[in-house]
Amino acid sequence: MAHDDSRILVVDPVSRRQAAEGEVGEVWLQCDSAGLAYWNEPLVSEAVFGAMLDDGDGPFIRTGDIAYLRSGELFVVGRLADRIRLCGAYHAPQDLELLAERSHCGLRPSSSAAFTVDGVERPKLVIVCEIRRELMRRREKWPQMETAIRNAIRRVHLLPVDDVVLLASGSLPKTSSGKVRRNQCRTDYLNGTLPTADAHESRRRHGAEPATPSHY
Numbered sequence: 001m002a003h004d005d006s007r008i009l010v011v012d013p014v015s016r017r018q019a020a021e022g023e024v025g026e027v028w029l030q031c032d033s034a035g036l037a038y039w040n041e042p043l044v045s046e047a048v049f050g051a052m053l054d055d056g057d058g059p060f061i062r063t064g065d066i067a068y069l070r071s072g073e074l075f076v077v078g079r080l081a082d083r084i085r086l087c088g089a090y091h092a093p094q095d096l097e098l099l100a101e102r103s104h105c106g107l108r109p110s111s112s113a114a115f116t117v118d119g120v121e122r123p124k125l126v127i128v129c130e131i132r133r134e135l136m137r138r139r140e141k142w143p144q145m146e147t148a149i150r151n152a153i154r155r156v157h158l159l160p161v162d163d164v165v166l167l168a169s170g171s172l173p174k175t176s177s178g179k180v181r182r183n184q185c186r187t188d189y190l191n192g193t194l195p196t197a198d199a200h201e202s203r204r205r206h207g208a209e210p211a212t213p214s215h216y
Helices: 042-049 093-102 139-157 182-191 197-205
Strands: 006-011 025-031 061-070 073-079 084-086 089-091 107-117 124-131 163-167
Touching: 006 061, 042 061, 073 093, 084 107, 089 093, 093 107, 093 124, 093 139, 107 182, 124 139, 124 182, 139 163, 163 197
Parallel strands: 124 163
Antiparallel strands: 006 025, 025 061, 061 073, 084 089, 107 124
């Protein structure tokens, strides 16, 4: 799993204790060939490159990846910053997104984002999904999609979905390699600039050119 000059551990980032086999935690790396710091960022460098276990072992580099070990193999499951904490537990956004996409045949695969925004009493869960192109003009189907998304996530994760946003086909913010940009989705949601299916169809009906999808 690792070269002779490196150590890879899965660590609980709160307790700083090494996770048991099969337990999900953050990947910490110790490697002679790794970098030592960020340029002109001493505080961030100390937090990222100077991580110590609770027993004083270290320093390690905090990768920000979350994973688990099984029979000596490392299985990466996501990013620490993307985890969603709701109802006293952590949830992987990928799990919620996959459930949403599979809840209705009118939703596009690999084209959704799950994230939270600040609420009055608790964080609010938002699910953003693209509609398949052939159903963009079938507005009567849209409420069924929203209901299917809410029901699927509540049934499996017992989580209430506070808002569902249906997007025009091909408009979800992604990187050039096709990864979902959840932080950008959150920013666009808060700014009211997500390219929703409703806005897309309104522009089409009025003869305006639909907004070009932006992949940052």
